[in-house]
Amino acid sequence: MSALAKVSYFWRSATGGLRHSPFVHFIAITTIAIALFAAGLARTAGSALDGLLASLGGEVEVTVYLAPELAEDQVEALRTQLETASGGRAVLVKPEEALERLARELGDLGDALSQLPENPLPPSLELSVAPERRTPELLERLSLQLRALPGVTGVDYGREAVERLTAIARALQFGGLVAFAVVLFATIIIVSATLQLAIYARREEIEIQKLVGATDRFVKAPFLIEGLLQGLLGAAVALGGLWAFGQLVGPTLTSLFSFLLGPTSSEPMVRAGLALELIFAGGLLGLVGSFIAVGRFLRV
Template sequence: MTTLSKVSYFWRSAAGGLKHSPFVHFIAITTIAIALFAAGLTRTAGHALDGLLASLGGEVEVTVYLAPELSPEQVEAMRGQLETASGGRAVLVNPDEALGRLARELGDLGEALAQLPENPLPPSLELAVAPERRTPEGLEALAQQVRTLPGVTGVDYGQEAVERLTAIARALRYGGVVAFAVVLFATIIIVSATLQLAIYARREEIEIQKLVGATDRFVKAPFLIEGLLQGLLGAGVALAGLWLFGQLVGPSLASLFSFVLGPSSGEPLVRPGLALELVAAGGGLGLVGSFIAVGRFLRV
């Protein structure tokens, strides 16, 4: 038998196996589809979370309050020191500008600030931090370094907000990894079990193949292809489900969270990169499950 004939036989046998036990394979395909659908939603949520962190991270600023008695030359020297230490850009905010900004933020109550006998706000430098320094540890280290500089009366960078946001993001990522690992393990076990049933149902055919001299690889190949087909079909169902979810529920979610996630929340749910990942993951799940079933329960 030529190589092309063998390959053709393997695929026909695998397709016949799917038709021979449709209910059993339906369970495996559905399980893979559910797992990949959940993984797709998790990946999309992670993508949105990364976008949120990036947008908020881009707004992280360290406000350095300066002593009023500093001369313009000293302030300029301080600005250069801060930019060198942080790798970012520092902007001077004079007391009048700071008071006007506060009045705008207070709205109608801001008119009361005009009655103050003098401006109580000090000059400050708003420092935009480089991306690699926006971690809680990096910001804390930078704040400690800046506080030691002469002429600095205070440093503020929203420490609690940054730490909470980072902790939430870390918890969501770790939780997603653990949940995906559990679902992945359960999916492999179910796929393996369904193929065991398929192998048992075709045991007489396998015995005949061995009697006429079929090799182990020849007998096992169709079952491995069956697992691959299960995974690819499951990935297709998952992608269809994600697309339908995006069409029916996506606009409502995008409208609901647009004030947090911004315009990126309206991106399509099924992106080309995600589709390739799910197809590859589905094929991998099917192959791993079939390999376990063949290796442990097909004693040929």
């Protein structure tokens, strides 16, 4: 018994199946393509949003207020300690620099600051934290750690902003996951139903196969390959659609949202990673759909 002959038969049977019921398979392929197109768009939008959150997160700095009486070498030692603890860069802001900055931020009201008898602002170290340490939990821990250092009088890291940004990102991720699960479920149901129709159309052939001694696995294999092919074709159509979408609508979207999204928006719509993900997802969708169909309908 030749394995090659069997594989060749499965392939001929699966492609023959696609030709045998073109409309049914067209529906399945289109459904997979639409689902993957939507997933691809969501994925691209998601990565743009990640970029946005990262860029906003980059603006969150930890400000470490220092005791005014610290000598320059003590400040320098603290700066080194801070950089080691946070994995980021610390820049010293002297009291007079801080006052100037405040005056600038206050605009016309800034003149009032010159009336003060002395500069009330302490020296500070502005610390930019590495992106992977910008979660609320890690920032809180870092803040406590820094507060305990001698010469540090206070720490501020914009706790509320960080927590809000993180909550938004999590909500979007969760919403995306739920939507993706619903689309995935619906797609599997449709793929499975269309394959059941294809199996029904070939019931006579299956009956004869069984009569001449085909095993269940032999009967099922071409349908699983058919499902896999449907999924891969659906993925190819979705990738084509995403590419066309990127070419036609991409430039307009980029110019509309460039103020928000920054440099990430200039990335191509179909990246190699996304293409691989969609091809894998398409194949998996087709396989799972056909697996359910042969399991439910092909009780041979």
